[in-house]
Amino acid sequence: MQLEHYISDLLYRYECVAVPNFGAFLSQRISATVHESTNAFYPPKKSLAFNEQIQTNDGLLARYIADVENISFETATEKIAKRVKSLKSHLIEGETLAFENIGDLKLNSEGKIAFSPSYHLNYLTDAFGLSQLVSPAVTREVYKQEVEAIEKVIPITVTAEKRKTKHYLKYAAVAFIALTLSGFVVSHYHMNDIAAQNEVAQEEASAQLDSKIQEATFIISNPLPSATLKVTKQTGNYHIVAGAFRVEANSDKKVEQLKAEGFKARKIGVNRYGLHQVAYATYEDRFEALSALNAVRKTSNSDAWLLVKQLD
Template sequence: MQLETYISDLLYRYECVTIPEFGAFLTQRVSASITENTNTFYPPKKVLSFNEQIQKSDGLLAHYIADVEKIPFEIASNKIRKRVKLLKSYLTQGQTLNFSNIGEISLNIEGNILFEPSYHLNYLTDSFGLSQFVSPKVNREIYKKEGEKIEKVVPITVTPERQKARLYLKYAAVALIALTLGGFGMSNYYVNQIEIHNRIAQEEANQQLENRIQEATFIIDNPLPTITLNVTKQVGKYHIIAGAFRIEENSTKIIDQLKNLGYNARYIGENKYGLHEVVYSSYEDRLEALQALRKIRKEHNSEAWLLVKEL
């Protein structure tokens, strides 16, 4: 039994997944961050940790295994107990337990459990499609220093010719202000007259248009026959996500490709990050959706995941 696969599925939706008599994997949401030394931007994510003190079974893992494998709850619980017994024996022998896409567990010299999380998957579904990126450094201080150097090398001086030019500009500005004040009153008069004329013309045009509409009569001699289309609408709040794309044209291409493969692919809109989401299909039954998800991961896309959302 691949226990880590079931745990990984549950970490997308729950903050705590307990392995009875062994410990619990915990998730905590952290905001987007920036590393100033490398200019690297990281999206929001879930940080994984392990607590060996939480060992009491809450039934979550056993119920999930029972639903997926179509077996009774007691049988699923027995499978977990056998797996835990084997994991503990590996630890006492000094081996490191590798939980795929989750992390590694080992014992230190004092016999305490050490957990090293894996960073291959981001279990925060809101950040699906987002990845870290490095931004080029902006050297503002360098440009400032270069400007200061240029000012020192090329000083700004005022010659007698420039002083005369400034006097001419001063007199021209005074004359322009006088002309502007004199024509301000006349300008307001003409503007008011134009506005009155435009308003009267607009009212006449609206009246003529209304009269023509009232006089018009529409008669259809040969009406088109009524056509009834039977469209199958996908319903359900369980959606298997195929991908999220920043460019809408890319999502349209993926939908056509998936439909050619026999999937009921469709577009379900944008998420809060502005990415266009495409689904393989939508389901009303959670168990049916999980079975379809496992099949898609095995046969077509290992990165597909389940979104629970009312559309």
């Protein structure tokens, strides 16, 4: 039994997945971060950790395995215990346990289990479809320093001799101010005149529109009979997610593709990051949804996952 696959499924929805008599895998939400030296933007995610002290059986893992494999809770518990015994024997022999998309486990010098998390998969469903982004550094401070250096080398000054020989500059400044004020007055008058003309034209257009609407008003004396269409709407809170798309047109294409393959595909809304989510189908029964998810992963998409959410 590949125990890590079931643990990986549960980490999407739970913050603690305990393996009886072995330890617990813990997840914690981390906000988006920016690397100062590389200018890389990392989306929010769930960080993984392992606690060997938590070994109690809360029944979560056994119930999930029993639902997926359609076996009893007792049988699932026995399979977990058998797998744990095998894992411990490998650790004692000095081997490293590689749990796909979760991390590596091995014994340290003190005989404790050391865990190295994997970063290949983001278990935060809200960040589904988001990837790392690298932005070029902003260099406006460098430009500011260059300008300051130029001002120090080439200062702008006006000596007393230049002021005595260029009296016309004073009169030119006065003329410039006078022209600016007169232009402002003329422009203000012109704008007011245009606004008044626009208001009159708008009133005339509204009157003509009202007249046309009155002439076009009519009554159908013999209307067609009403038609009743029966539409089947998918209901339920269990959705098998096929993917999430930044462009809505791509999500529409995905829906049509899945419908052509025989799925009852549909769009299930936009998540908090603006991605359009597409589902293979929606189910009211949790056991039926888990069985369908297992079938989709085996035949179509190994990355499909189950979203438990009540849609509006």
